Amino acid sequence: MxxxxxxxxxxxxxxxxxxxxxxxxxxxLAAGSFTGYPDGMGVLVDLTRCIGCRSCEAACNKEQNLPAPDKSFDDKSVFDETFHGGKQKRRPDENAYTVVNRYNPDGSDPLYRKVQCNHCNEPACLSSCFVNAYTKTKEGAVVYNPNVCVGCRNCLVACPFGIPGYSYSSAFDPVVKKCIFCHETRLKNGLPPACVDVCPQEALTFGKRKELIKIGHQRIQTHPGRYVNHLYGENELGGTSWMYLSPVNFDEVGFDPNPGNEPIINNVKDFLGTVPMVLAxxxxxxxxxxxxxxxxxxxxxxxxxxxxxxxxxxxx
Amino acid sequence: MKSLIGWGSKPVDSHVNEKTDQQWSLFRKLMLGLTPGQYLGQALRNPFNWILGIIFAIGLPLIAYRFIFGLSAVTHASNDYPWGLFLGFGLFTMVPLSASGFMLGTAVEIFGRHDFEPIERLALLNGLLGYLFAVIYLLVDLGQPWRLPYPMVVSFGPAAVLFLVAWHVATYLSVQVAEVSVSFFEWIGWLGGKRFIRRIALGLTVSGIILSTLHQGALGALFNYAPGKVHPLWYSGSFQWIFFFCSSIPAGLSMVIAVSTVVKKTMAWRCDDNFKENLDRCTLGLAKGASLALITYLAIKLIGVAHDNEWGYLATGWGAWFLFEMAVGVVLPIILFAYAIRHQVVAIARVGAFVTIFGIVLNRLNTTLIVFNWNLYQEIPHIFEVIIAVTLFAVYVVVYRFILYRLPIIFSWKEQPQEALAAEAARPAPIKTSNAPIGAMYRKID
Structure with missing residues (x-):
């Protein structure tokens, strides 16, 4: 017995x-890193060319049918706005998918940096979403499906660039709002996004990501004094579709200087790998x-x- | 209730009214064997109910307000702090505090520690209610709570850690409902259901361990999505899920000690002799388990600091805060538990349990709110958010009390003679084992 x-x-x-x-x-998820679709598009942002005219913000607002802002897009006083005791400049939210911020490194001439979704090759928002609301399209955009979103906001927690905003004020249909690279209206048809189209300074260059990497390095080589020798977004966090050239160190213009080259998903692979073992x-x-x-x-x-x-x- | 017992009322603990020899009706069972007038009278005489009433009067309209006007009406609705108190306390803290179900299930069903049986049902109920209310907190926090089943039926994101949490919490909730249903079946008098659950008890317990290991850990792994946002001292690329899992063990055990302490103080009339006489011994046993888990947790936290070479941070302000959490939340309860076990002082073990709970709450709130965005700014929750969180906790207390008053959790249901015989044959006699794994170390020291 x-x-x-x-x-x-x-x-x-x-x-x-x-x-x-x-x-x-x-x-x-043991497969090697994904480095982007071969024909994925991207944008190269050249901080030396940006004059802070905010016309990209206005174009984005119109293209995406966003609500009218409190201050007009001509108003330069927004560059002086800081939040939370001066610790934070403006960031994209439900009403603005892109914002331009001003920096004055070492009291020299001001530099302007456009902020929007960087459209990562391996987006953290996408990999953290438990209903698969995000898609990285073959054109390079990271788009979002509001019809399945439960509203857990894990994507906001995960995004290393602090991009997605949530429409908290809506009681019955709150959704995540972020730049989608004008995917539906433009990118799908091979057109550049509204902000790139409108930029008077050619600070934004639209093209295949692979080509943009070459262009970026060419500019650095041709004008070694003008740029720091780094193309931000080429490798950061697994690579992003939007990349930046800067005349000063990137931490002086509000970038995380060292986010690492591993995509965010790699941080959870160890844990996800133990799951089947525990189950078995x-x-x-x-x-x-x-x-x-x-x-x-x-x-x-x-x-x-x-x-x-x-x-x-x-x-x- | 106490005064009514003084007048000769006796709380229901069997199907038959001893005075009249008639079966209790379901209504009279719900009324604890009192008449509606008596029931209302004792409820109104209890000052605690008035406090609850005040909390509900303020909190329940606020919850309605939140669902009509959106999250921004009651929280700071921040894109930088997407998760506030509802998740920071409600989900990330309630879940580890509810690890008691699988811990005691394992001790009794797997390791055969039948000496913990008097407290097993309380631990199982504590687990069930904690998870249930974690889900309720979640429902208040989700932007579109009516879509909660989406990850199960509409759209799958199987590579996401939260997908695992959702599935495991849902599955584990069902497992816990099954485990606790034994008491419910006794109460309504359906022995077939009880026998069925008894038969699958081992399977339920083992799946409980699997699910708990993974989702307790997964709650930690969720922060692996935000490596730059959580302060390095609270973040570990490799061990985050193990930290969360390991600390859930003392959390769950301490919660049982804390709840049983409150129960003993406030509803002694409902406890039977078996519960009362065994409680002190069980408390010390749980304290042994909790202290071993705490020592392990302290060790792996130190390894975490060493592994990522974070010693430099200890000298900063954040480091002082980290050391405070470790000293008060981990080291102090270890000392208290050790003293209590060495000198058999149950009261000290109870204090230790409350301190452990404080430490766990602090750790989870630190990770989710206080050291989150440590190089950005500090979020202070909206006052309405605090009130709603307190209100939901008050609902939790009310539901907890409602069940403890009625179902045979802290007392045994008096079975009919033939049922008692059948149960006697089916169940092994409780044995005081002395050579079980938990606590073995202390016995050697003794």
Whole structure:
């Protein structure tokens, strides 16, 4: 008379298998890094050319049918706005998919930096989304499907550039709002996004990402004094479709100077890799513990009964 | 209730009214065997109910307000701090505090520690309610809560950590409902259901361990999506999920000690002798388990600091805050537990449990709110957000109490004679084992 019957063991195994099945397919994600679609498009932003005219903001607002801003797009006083005790400049949100900020490194001439979604090759928002609301299109845009979004805002937590905004003020249809590279209205048809189209300074260059990398390095080589020798976004966080050239170190114009070259998804691969192992090993291991515990209990009871000379033994 | 017992009322603990020899109706069972007038009277005499009433009077309209006017009406609605108190406390803290279900399930069902049986049901219920309310907090926080089932039925993102959390919490909630349903079946008197759950108890417990290991860890792994945002001392690329899993063990065990302490103080009339007589022994046993887990947690946190070479940060202000969390939330309870176990002082173990809970709450709030965006700015939750979080916790307390008053969790249901015989045959006699893994170390020291 054993402590655990074959039936109970089988029941435990079946439960374990059921848990495995219920847990859904987990991608092992051990494949090498994805470096972008071969014909993915991108934009090269040259900070030396930007004059802070904010016409890209205005164009974006019109193209995406966003609400009219509090201050007109001609108003340069927005560059003086800071938030949270001066610790933060303007950032994209539900009402503005792109913003331009002014920086004055070392009191020299001001530099302007356009901020929008960088359209990562391996987007953190996409990999953190549990309903697969995000898609990296073959044209290079990271687009969002509001029809499946539950509103957990994990993408806002995950985005290393602080880009997505959430329409918190909406009670019945709150969604994530972010730059989608004008995918529906322009990019799909091979057209540059509205902001690039309108830029009077050619600070924004639209093209295939692969070509833009070459152009970026050419500019650095041709004008070694004008740029720091770095094309931001070429490798950062797995590479982004939007890349930047700057005359000063990138941390002086509000970039995270060292985000690493690993895409965000690599941080969770270790954990996701352990999932199937736990699912497979735990049932046998803990059922084994149970058998050991039962055996010991059983033996102990037997000993006790032997001492008591022939009273009924066993633990069941 | 106490005064009513003084007058000769007896709380329901069997199907049969002993005075009249008639079966209790379901309504009278819900009324604890009192008449509606008596029930209302005792409820109104309890000052705690008045406090709850005030909280609900303020909080429930605010919850309605949140659903009519959106999250921005009651939170700071920040794109930089997407997760506020509802998730920081409600999800990330309630879930580890509810690890008790799988811990005690494992001890009793897997390791055969039947000496913990008097407290097993309380631990299981604590687990179930904690998870249930974690989901309720989540529903208040989600932008479109009516889409909660989407990751299960509409659109799948299986490569996301949150997908795993969603599936595991949903599955584990069902497992816990099944585990706790034993008490419910006894209460309504359906023994077939009870026997069925008893048969699959081992399977349920093992799946509980699997699911708990993974989703407790997954809550930590969620922060691996934000490596630059969480302060390095609270972040570990390799061990984040292990930190969260490991700390959930003392959290769950301490929560059982804390809840049983409150129960013993405030509803002694409902506890039966078996619960009361075994509680001190069980508390020390749980304290042993919790202290071992805390020591392990302290060790791996140190390894975490060493592994990423973060010693330099310890000398900063954030480092002082980290050391405070470690000293008060981890080292202090270890000392308290050790003293309590060495000298068999249950009261100290209870203090230790409350301190442990404080430490876990601090750790989770640190990770989600305080050291999140450490190089950006500090988010202070909106006052309405705080009130709603408190209100939901008050609902949790009310539901908890409602169930403890009625279902045989801290008392045994008096079975009919033939049922009792059948149960006696089916269940192994409780044995005081002395050579089980938990606590073995202390016995050696003793």
């Amino acid at each position: 054993s402590g655990i019957s074959r039936r109970r063991f089988l029941a435990a195994s079946v439960a374990g298998c059921a848990a495995t099945t219920l847990a859904g397919p987990k991608k092992a 090993i735990w049932p046998a291991m803990f059922t084994g513990f149970h058998l050991l515990a039962k055996k010991r209990e059983h033996d102990k009871n037997n000993q006790d009964t032997e001492k008591q000379h022939g009273e009924e033994g066993g633990d069941q």
